[in-house]
Amino acid sequence: MTDRTYGTHLPGLTAEELPGKLIVIEGADGSGRSTEVTLLKDWLEVAGHAVVDTGLRRSDLVSGQIDQAKLGHTLGANTMALLYSVDFADQLENKIVPALAAGSTVLADRYIYTLMARAIARGASREWARKLYGFALKPDLVIFLDARPVILLHRSIGKYGSLDYWESGMDLCLSRDLFESFFLYQDRLSKEFDWMAREYGFHRVDANRMPTQVHWDVQCLVAPLYGEQPPPAPPPVEGDRPAARPPASRGRRRAASG
């Protein structure tokens, strides 16, 4: 069964056929991932497809260990990368594969790519990370929600009131300043996502826009998987509409798009 994975066979994977579809939504914190996952799940279910959603750090086996380890901030880079791989493998084997075998669509809120990017940003080689996750199933579709760091920053602050320690890569000691570290870290991650986008054939979606616009792009990518037509385009968003109202009607227009 190595043709369904990235090169390494998964021992015990016997399901001759996995008729379900595996759709992955990747993107940084603040790229609108969770919003899109919710919208996409609704849309697919309304269309009659059974959807199982999954994400990182949700396995029964080690998610508690990961949370604990993060509180301690004492794990080495190899250890952290491997611990995340246990979590992923556990979910792959106990949740994703059975759901696909049952013909469900699995909607993954992040997948191995985020884990690889994080490991590489912390010093692992691309080759090591690529081989480590060789046992992962190849998705039917990987959508990368691509948003500029400054957008991520504002969404993150808007949502949490601050920046997250780990999402800012503070453990890398790139800078003692949270704000500066955030940009340096996101820059590293986006370099890795650029490389992986080519290597793994991501479909990029411009996530600097409003959720409805993003969602429509995603729908257009997903519909063909089921041999369906994409829905009609949503009405253009107010902010993006050029000169629809007199410029005098006060500053509701946002600067450019997003």
Next chain:
Amino acid sequence: MISETPSPSHGYPGRLLVFEGLDGSGKSTQAALLGKWLQSQGYRVFFTEWNSSELTASTIRRGKKKGLLTPTTFSLLHATDFADRFERRILPPLRAGYIVVCDRYAFTAFVRDAARGCDPAWVRNNYSFAPRPDRVFYFRVPVSVTLKRKLASRLKINYYEAGMDLGLSDDLNESYSRFQSRLKREYDRLAGTDRFTVIDSRRPVEEIQRDLRADLRPLLENFPTGERLMHDG
């Protein structure tokens, strides 16, 4: 100051000695005796065992008890555990110029994971952060001998030790023999590819220990004792 002669195997100033073999092969006894002798000679010695990091010990225990582990998660969980131990307890003394004695090392994983059907190249990649030891002593012994020792000690054979998760046999002793035979075949294969120092473990304890000490003499020539590490150079 730190030792002047870095190891030819891994480039660190310390020395890395590894003891491998089946359960009941006598390797732990020999490792402990050797460690004692090295200390008596004035060397700084650090000792580590397999599967002892606080991080994953409880998960491994729980996973085993509940039968949650598959060959892949079993392998990755042990790799995590080893990485933690390596980064915390093996690498620092190795860099500081000490002798690190490991009762089992990555080879234990190569052997067990291969017996469980994991892709050997994949497992090796996962452990590629672990440097080549200066010596790997492989305590070679027939499976029938280890089983006899096991039964005589009245320690219960545990589920994973017997490879019961592989469904080789419903009988615990039978499964144990078959699984240990698989492990031995893998060890024998690695003995060649990874240049193990093979030790016939059926001989008397004293005789084996004498051979080990003799084998290490050239490796320890000019190697600094604890005293010299602190005050010389």
